[in-house]
Amino acid sequence: MRTATALVAGSSFFVACYAYTPIPVTPTTTGDVRLTLTAPSYTESFGPLGAQVRAVEGQLRSVDDSSVTISVTDVARTSDDDERFHGESVTIPRQNIAAFDRRRTDVGRSLALTGLVVAGAIWIAASLGHGSVNQVRQKGSSTGQ
Secondary structure: OOOHHHHHHHOOOOOEEEEEEOOOOOOOOOOOEEEOOHHHHHHHOOOHHHEEEEEEEEEEEEEEEOEEEEEEEEEEEHHHHHHOEEEEEEEEHHEEEEEEEEEEOHHHHHHHHHHHHHHHHHHHHHHHHOOOOOOOOOOOOOOOO
């Protein structure tokens, strides 16, 4: 049971809870970000992303006075579900960006989720391991003797 608990606890650290926090956009900004676009931008086409783009998530590549270049991993559209991308590089003019947020690991939520997963695994293991009825063997001669 200890091995299973350790396995669940260890593997749950590979999946973390993320939160986005607003930050100012500077040329030295790096990391995973989300760009929320302005409503008038929804009709514009952004290269391989196409149109109807509400927000873009990915790795920030460069920032200058007029544009932001990002390697896109996720796109939120105005009319459809989110769409995954594989690091396509897209340049978005700064006037099209309504909000700029940095992705960070939310340690408190991640630890709470890990605690719930481990507690659930322990509860299930305890229920399965101690819920069986032990059969009592009868003393005496067996039928084969």
